[in-house]
Amino acid sequence: METVSPxxxxxxxxxxxxxxxxxxxxxxxxxxxxxxxxxxVAWPRLILDGDRPVGFLMAFFDAGLTGDDRGTGxxxxxxxxxxxxxxxxxxxxxxxxRSVVAEARRRGGTRLTTSxxxxxxxxxxxxxxxxxxPTGEMIGDQRVGELxxxxxxxxx
Numbered sequence: 001m002e003t004v005s006p007x008x009x010x011x012x013x014x015x016x017x018x019x020x021x022x023x024x025x026x027x028x029x030x031x032x033x034x035x036x037x038x039x040x041v042a043w044p045r046l047i048l049d050g051d052r053p054v055g056f057l058m059a060f061f062d063a064g065l066t067g068d069d070r071g072t073g074x075x076x077x078x079x080x081x082x083x084x085x086x087x088x089x090x091x092x093x094x095x096x097x098r099s100v101v102a103e104a105r106r107r108g109g110t111r112l113t114t115s116x117x118x119x120x121x122x123x124x125x126x127x128x129x130x131x132x133x134p135t136g137e138m139i140g141d142q143r144v145g146e147l148x149x150x151x152x153x154x155x156x
Contacts, residue, residue, distance in 0.1 A: 014053075
């Protein structure tokens with residue numbers, strides 16, 4: 001995994017999820033635009049297998065929040081996860097979430113959140129298998145889930 005740079009920018013924005021998933025996650029180019037607008041919060045990373053791009057993630061961490069945002073309960077979270085259409089089911093998504101968990105713990109985080117569209121064809125099963133538990137909250141029409149990072153058994 002590495003930061004998105006001028007050298008790998010085209011590869012990053014070229015990553016596409018399956019056509020039936022395009023309504024479930026924003027394209028990488030939108031995530032990078034949001035990272036540019038929120039540089040103190042966003043943590044965008046290109047997921048590589050060797051030197052081959054296979055996915056993209058963007059996280060946020062409470063340590064990056066300032067002013068009125070600090071203490072809002074946002075904590076740390078997985079903001080976006082895009083695994084390329086031909087690369088899904090090979091463990092790259094699990095690797096990405098493990099990487100965000102490790103970074104959140106390194107920064108002192110005790111909770112990691114994410115959100116997903118519930119229902120068929122969405123990523124809900126993936127997140128539940130990784131140990132995320134629904135909080136009962138919704139962000140728009142997305143369900144919020146969380147991982148308790150104080151548990152050693154998170155993402156074995």
